[in-house]
Amino acid sequence: MDDTFPLEESSLSRRQLLNFLTGATVAVTIGSALYPVNQFFVPPKEDIGVEGGIIATDILGNPIPASQILTEPPGTRALVAGLAGEPTYLVVKDDQTLDPIGLVDNCTHLGCTFPWNPVDQQFQCPCHGSLYAPDGMVIRGPAPLPLKIVHVTVMDNGSILISPWTEADPRTGKEPWWV
The missing domain is CATH 1.20.5 (Single alpha-helices involved in coiled-coils or other helix-helix interfaces)
Known part of the structure; x- marks a missing residue:
């Protein structure tokens, strides 16, 4: 075997x-x-909330409470990160509330960012000299279009919601150019 x-x-x-x-x-x-x-x-996905809006943040992505901006004097323009991270100006009104319209800080000529000049009461693009009124309308070119606007809403929890403006532009009464 x-x-x-x-x-x-x-x-x-x-x-x-x-x-x-x-x-x-x-x-x-x-x-x-x-x-x-x-x-x-x-790119990372944004936390999109109500009607495509997002919470206003600082440059590091930390949410900015409305109380922080509302401590500033009336007429102050606070710069926050808005939709798609675009720098957006929020305006403190005389009654210590935020204006429901925010202005996106991108020049309509070549997309430069620009500061608010409180002395002249206008936005001044340093690249090519475009000037914008406090509501974002063009005072002097070469910028061909007014600044893009967004909705600004203060939420119940104190955060600031920025959402896209899709209806008629209140400054011109026409369809917004950015839609």
Whole structure:
């Protein structure tokens, strides 16, 4: 009687095993290298709230409470990060409330950002000299269009909701150019 067991041929050869391990190693290496590249080129999703609005934040992404802006004197223009991270001016009115219309800080000529000049009571683009009235209408070009506006709402919890303006522009009575 034969006490040896018959050797069964393996279904996976040594060459196939090494090819599989090499391929898996290459796939993991390439996948781990492409992940940060993908994260760089794909923008993060915004936390979109009511009617496509977002909460106003500072430059670091921290929410700004309305109480912080309302401590400023009337006529102050506070710059916050608004829709799609665009810098947006919020205006403190005489009755210590926020104006329901915010102005996006992008020149309609070439997209420059610009400061509010409290002495001249106008927005002044330093790049090419465009001037805007306090409501965002063009005083002097080369800017061809008024500033984009957004809705500003103070929520019950004190945060500031900024949402897109899609109805007629109250300054011109026409369809907004940015819609």
